[in-house]
Amino acid sequence: METEAPSRSGDGWSRVGKTLPVRNVQALAACTDELNAKGLERYIRPDIDDSQVLAAEQSGEVPAIDLRRLLDPDHLEEEAARLRSACEDWGFFQLVNHGVPDEIIANVKRDIQEFFKLPLEVKNAYAQRPGDLQGYGQVFVVSEDQKLDWSDRFAIYAQPPEARDLSYWPTHPHSFRKSIEDYSSELMQVANYVVIFIAKTLHIDTELMEDKYVCQTLRMNYYPPCMSLAEKVLGFSPHSDASFVTLLLQVNPVEGLQIRRHGAWVPVKPHPKALLVNVGDFLEIMSNGAYKSIEHRVTINANQERLSISAFHVPSFDGIISPATRTPEEKVLYKTMKVKEYAELYMSNKRDGKRTLNHAKLL
Numbered sequence: 001m002e003t004e005a006p007s008r009s010g011d012g013w014s015r016v017g018k019t020l021p022v023r024n025v026q027a028l029a030a031c032t033d034e035l036n037a038k039g040l041e042r043y044i045r046p047d048i049d050d051s052q053v054l055a056a057e058q059s060g061e062v063p064a065i066d067l068r069r070l071l072d073p074d075h076l077e078e079e080a081a082r083l084r085s086a087c088e089d090w091g092f093f094q095l096v097n098h099g100v101p102d103e104i105i106a107n108v109k110r111d112i113q114e115f116f117k118l119p120l121e122v123k124n125a126y127a128q129r130p131g132d133l134q135g136y137g138q139v140f141v142v143s144e145d146q147k148l149d150w151s152d153r154f155a156i157y158a159q160p161p162e163a164r165d166l167s168y169w170p171t172h173p174h175s176f177r178k179s180i181e182d183y184s185s186e187l188m189q190v191a192n193y194v195v196i197f198i199a200k201t202l203h204i205d206t207e208l209m210e211d212k213y214v215c216q217t218l219r220m221n222y223y224p225p226c227m228s229l230a231e232k233v234l235g236f237s238p239h240s241d242a243s244f245v246t247l248l249l250q251v252n253p254v255e256g257l258q259i260r261r262h263g264a265w266v267p268v269k270p271h272p273k274a275l276l277v278n279v280g281d282f283l284e285i286m287s288n289g290a291y292k293s294i295e296h297r298v299t300i301n302a303n304q305e306r307l308s309i310s311a312f313h314v315p316s317f318d319g320i321i322s323p324a325t326r327t328p329e330e331k332v333l334y335k336t337m338k339v340k341e342y343a344e345l346y347m348s349n350k351r352d353g354k355r356t357l358n359h360a361k362l363l
Contacts, residue, residue, distance in 0.1 A: 012317035015132055016343045020141040025152050027120055029224035036228060042148045043233045052264040059266040062090060062259075064274065067190070068097035070197050084201040087279055091294035092259055094274035095194065095247075100186040107175065108183040109251045112307060114173040115154065116222045126154065126168055133347065134168045140237075140350050150233040150300050152222045158184040158311075159216035184216060184311070187247055187275075191216075191313045194245055194277060202287055204324045212282060212321075213244045213313035223256060223298060223306040235298035235306070239351035242343060243280030243312040250276070251307035260295040281342070281357050282315055285334045288323035295353050315339045334360050 028034060037044065063086040069075035070083070086093040115123070128135035136154045156168050158180065170176045191213050199206045223235040235256060248257075250270040257276075258265040268276065284293045298306075315321060322336040337360055346356045 012340065012343075016317075016340070016347045018131065018142075018348065019128070019133065019137070019139050020144070021128075022138050022141055022148055024120055025150055026116065026222060026224050029150075029226060032227075035226065040226075040229055040233065042146075043150050044229065045147055045232060045234055048232060048234060051260070053258065054261075054264045054266050059261060059264070062086075062092050062094055062268055062276070064094040064096050064271070065277075066097050067095055067099060067193060070193070080197060080201055083197055087198065087201065087291040090259075090261070091279040091292055092268070092296075093277050094271045095190070095277050096271070096274045098190050098275050100183070100190060100275070104179075104182045104186055105249070107179040108249070108309065111173050111176045111179040112220050112251050112309060115170060115176060115220070116152070116307065118172060122172060123154075126170055134165060139347075142348065142350050146350050147237070149236050149298075150223065150226055151235045151298070152224075153219055154222075155217060155219040156180070157215075158218045159188055160214065163215075180218065183309075184218060187311050187313075188216060190275065191245060191247060191311075194247075195313075198245075198283070198291070202290060202324070203326050204286075208324055209244075209286070211319050212286065212315045214316055215314045217312045217314065219310045219312065221298075221306075221308045221310065223300055225303050225305055226300050227302050230300045230302035233300050235300050236296075237351040238295050238297040238353050240293035240295050240354045240357065241278065241280040241312060242282070242346040242356070243314050244282045244286075245313050246278050246280055247311040247313070248276040248278070249309050249311075251309060252305070254301050254304045254306040256298045256301060256306045257308075258297055258299060260297075265297070280312070280314075281346070281354075281360070282321050282339070284357065285321050285337070285360050286324055288325055288330065289333045293354065293357065314343075317343065333362055335362060 065083050066079055069079040123136050126136045128137035133139055134155050134157055195209050195213050196206050199209050226233055253270050257268040279291045279293050281293045283291055317340055319339045321339055323332050323334045345359055
């Protein structure tokens with residue numbers, strides 16, 4: 001384990017945007033006298049029912065992709081075809097047989113749950129500092145009157161290791177740092193496999209993707225129950241991810257994630273042995289729209305908390321993102337952009353669907 005280091009921005013990702021401080025939602029959820037329309041005014045979403053929510057039998061389930069089969073020459077072609085279909089049709093897939101040891105998964109789940117059980121004053125020791133999006137707090141709060149998400153978040157910059165700021169890495173619970181480090185390292189290997197096989201399905205040289213997923217931010221998400229108004233608040237506003245690929249681990253089995261598909265919201269049922277993978281904005285740009293990032297949101301349970309950890313695998317901050325066309329005749333649909341330019345646009349605005357991606361599209 002590394003020694004403590006002074007605050008540093010790594011490759012720039014943690015300091016790319018600003019957010020206003022807001023009240024801790026976990027503490028607010030415990031104040032029963034405030035759980036009414038007046039007390040939760042900034043959280044209530046009048047437009048939450050603008051789109052239909054489909055039942056599983058209406059929408060089908062997010063496809064499952066087996067990494068073990070992708071790595072097996074006897075099954076590679078068949079599983080790669082399923083991967084291509086999942087990326088084209090869903091933009092999400094459940095990755096099974098991903099190879100992350102059960103012990104590492106169990107340890108990181110345990111320590112995330114223990115962290116959010118800590119007293120508020122202990123968690124606040126790792127609060128976001130001005131100008132840095134790492135730490136315990138919120139993101140995408142850009143005005144005093146915007147609607148807020150019913151959740152608390154804790155984010156750390158995890159990869160590459162030399163860019164970590166360990167002043168944000170909790171020492172309580174005592175095993176937290178090792179659990180996160182082990183999990184982060186395993187996910188880098190998983191992301192490497194995922195991107196290699198995605199490149200093959202797109203017929204893109206894997207060397208073009210080498211710097212597109214080398215940085216990793218981990219964000220731990222805590223969604224408290226909201227007994228009185230769960231159907232009126234959101235844990236996370238509709239958005240797509242400013243990542244190349246995102247790998248999500250559900251820490252507990254409570255449902256809440258929904259993805260937008262064919263104009264409706266589709267609930268995602270957690271798979272106990274899978275990592276949920278989704279296409280990010282940078283992959284949509286690089287694939288020239290062949291694989292699209294998908295808008296998603298998080299709903300709230302009235303009686304149970306929900307926890308998850310998202311791993312955003314992103315390009316080098318000083319890099320370039322450019323569409324890779326497969327034939328001379330293919331029309332280029334996206335601009336060539338500096339990663340920094342896109343990241344600044346994304347992180348400096350509230351979440352509003354895929355709005356930021358419009359800046360990357362050619363007219």
